[in-house]
Amino acid sequence: MAHxxxxxxxxxIEWVALWTLIAAALIAVALYxxxxxxxxxxxxxxxxxxxxxxxxxxxxxxxIFGGVHINLTPLIGILVGPSLGSLAxxxxxxxxAAIGHGGWxxxxxxxxxxxxxxxxxxxxxxxxxxxWNASRFFSAFSATAVALTVSAVLALVxxxxxxxxxxxxxxxxxxxxxxxxxxxxxxxxxxxAVVTGYIxxxxxxxxxxLLETAEGQRKIEPTDSHQEAEPVV
Amino acid sequence: MTxxxxxxxxxxxxxxxxxxxxxxxxxxxMAVITEDLVLLAALYVATLFFYAAGRLPxxxxxxxxxxxxxxxxxxxxxxxxxxxxxxxxxxxxxxxRISITDSGLLLIVTLLVRxxxxxxxxxxxxxxxxxSHMAHLVSKTLPRPxxxxxxxxxxxxxxxxxxxxxxxxxxxxxxxNMVRGATKQTRMFAGxxxxxxxxxxxxxxxxxxxxxxxxFAGEFPRVEDLPRPSYSGxxxxxxxxxxxxxxxYSRYISDLIGWW
Numbered sequence: 001m002a003h004x005x006x007x008x009x010x011x012x013i014e015w016v017a018l019w020t021l022i023a024a025a026l027i028a029v030a031l032y033x034x035x036x037x038x039x040x041x042x043x044x045x046x047x048x049x050x051x052x053x054x055x056x057x058x059x060x061x062x063x064i065f066g067g068v069h070i071n072l073t074p075l076i077g078i079l080v081g082p083s084l085g086s087l088a089x090x091x092x093x094x095x096x097a098a099i100g101h102g103g104w105x106x107x108x109x110x111x112x113x114x115x116x117x118x119x120x121x122x123x124x125x126x127x128x129x130x131x132w133n134a135s136r137f138f139s140a141f142s143a144t145a146v147a148l149t150v151s152a153v154l155a156l157v158x159x160x161x162x163x164x165x166x167x168x169x170x171x172x173x174x175x176x177x178x179x180x181x182x183x184x185x186x187x188x189x190x191x192x193a194v195v196t197g198y199i200x201x202x203x204x205x206x207x208x209x210l211l212e213t214a215e216g217q218r219k220i221e222p223t224d225s226h227q228e229a230e231p232v233v
Numbered sequence: 234m235t236x237x238x239x240x241x242x243x244x245x246x247x248x249x250x251x252x253x254x255x256x257x258x259x260x261x262x263m264a265v266i267t268e269d270l271v272l273l274a275a276l277y278v279a280t281l282f283f284y285a286a287g288r289l290p291x292x293x294x295x296x297x298x299x300x301x302x303x304x305x306x307x308x309x310x311x312x313x314x315x316x317x318x319x320x321x322x323x324x325x326x327x328x329x330r331i332s333i334t335d336s337g338l339l340l341i342v343t344l345l346v347r348x349x350x351x352x353x354x355x356x357x358x359x360x361x362x363x364x365s366h367m368a369h370l371v372s373k374t375l376p377r378p379x380x381x382x383x384x385x386x387x388x389x390x391x392x393x394x395x396x397x398x399x400x401x402x403x404x405x406x407x408x409x410n411m412v413r414g415a416t417k418q419t420r421m422f423a424g425x426x427x428x429x430x431x432x433x434x435x436x437x438x439x440x441x442x443x444x445x446x447x448x449f450a451g452e453f454p455r456v457e458d459l460p461r462p463s464y465s466g467x468x469x470x471x472x473x474x475x476x477x478x479x480x481x482y483s484r485y486i487s488d489l490i491g492w493w
Contacts, residue, residue, distance in 0.1 A: 007352075008261055008264050008350075009343075009348055031379075036378075039451075044385065045441040049433035053393055055393075056396075056429070057397065057429065072426065079434075091382050097355065100297055100348070100352035101300050101304075103348065105261050105351075164340070166268070166340045167340055177311040177312060191419070202428075
């Protein structure tokens with residue numbers, strides 16, 4: 001898996017409450033940026049479909065390196081932006097909790113990690129495409145690789161400072177215990193980065209308009225005034 | 234899941250969804266707060282009993298357990314060796330002797346029981362509650378935009394999963410499952426996933442237009458209202474709350490249940 005989800009009971013109630021409050025604040029900011037209760041219907045439908053596809057894709061195993069599962073959260077960020085993407089990953093975590101892919105009480109902590117992936121995926125892709133004019137594959141690959149590496153470290157930090165409930169080990173020992181998990185996540189994240197690179201290249205060929213959120217609308221420069229005036233049929 | 238939810242006729246299916254929702258919240262809190270493994274095991278047995286009372290297939294439950302067990306092991310596996318305690322068994326690895334400790338084993342078993350208790354009850358709730366009732370619950374408990382995304386995606390989760398599975402089956406039936414190098418496999422699956430996203434966006438645009446043309450004003454109409462829980466439902470939730478209060482009091486104030 002490109003990232004690990006925490007199950008119920010891993011943290012004490014105090015930490016569950018803290019991470020839930022932080023995630024709620026992040027979601028509140030996302031809702032505010034989207035216009036509160038008046039989110040356009042199209043955006044609602046797109047977020048819902050991203051949830052459905054994201055949820056379906058994580059159940060499919062890619063038969064390389066012994067089998068890899070991916071979540072495509074940075075891709076969701078690239079496609080729909082950080083605000084709508086944050087709502088989408090929160091709902092994906094709710095569905096995940098229903099079937100044991102992460103706990104109900106851990107939706108806060110898991111969402112913080114996923115929101116970081118969505119946010120970084122969008123931001124880095126946008127920067128590489130608009131400022132550096134990098135290719136779609138390279139931009140998506142880099143954005144996903146960085147986002148998943150940062151999120152693996154973030155998950156490690158969250159688990160280390162919260163501590164595993166029932167364990168007598170301190171922050172540093174917990175951190176050391178989980179380093180292998182983080183390294184494995186980062187390695188799997190590189191596979192997801194390659195997949196995301198190919199997906200974005202594919203979408204760029206068949207529906208480039210779907211990437212407008214992160215790339216911005218490309219202006220078509222007219223060659224002369226005559227062509228500009230003539231309508232294209 | 235929806236098949237069992239829509240077609241089941243057990244006592245759990247007939248139970249008021251508010252009662253089941255409240256019990257899920259209590260089970261989550263109990264799993265997080267309870268420290269005693271015996272009590273956690275009792276909680277797990279109770280959730281299994283609830284699942285069985287819903288006449289839901291045990292084979293399916295075993296399949297659903299794969300993910301939580303995997304996640305618990307991923308996070309806690311090293312603690313089996315590093316948690317201070319009496320060594321139970323040891324092996325030599327790269328010239329260094331590592332031991333499984335009793336405390337480490339206890340930790341991982343406790344985490345597993347906690348996770349599986351919640352998963353079992355959560356699945357029982359989702360597999361015994363009809364969509365219309367779920368829609369009512371969600372629209373009453375979540376902020377409206379989130380409830381809308383949840384309900385829209387709930388309907389399309391299963392359809393999308395089937396659609397992607399069909400594409401993967403089609404690839405397999407054409408020998409697409411044969412390993413032809415990481416690059417080729419990655420490219421092929423990226424095509425499948427990319428196509429899924431393109432289809433999803435096109436479907437979302439159609440759905441949005443259909444919703445607007447039918448006068449969607451930001452809130453889904455509820456086709457079925459939920460009645461209040463019955464007296465026995467209130468009694469069941471009250472009992473569970475009392476158990477939760479005792480467990481919480483014992484953990485944070487004074488031990489009431491450590492007598493065994």
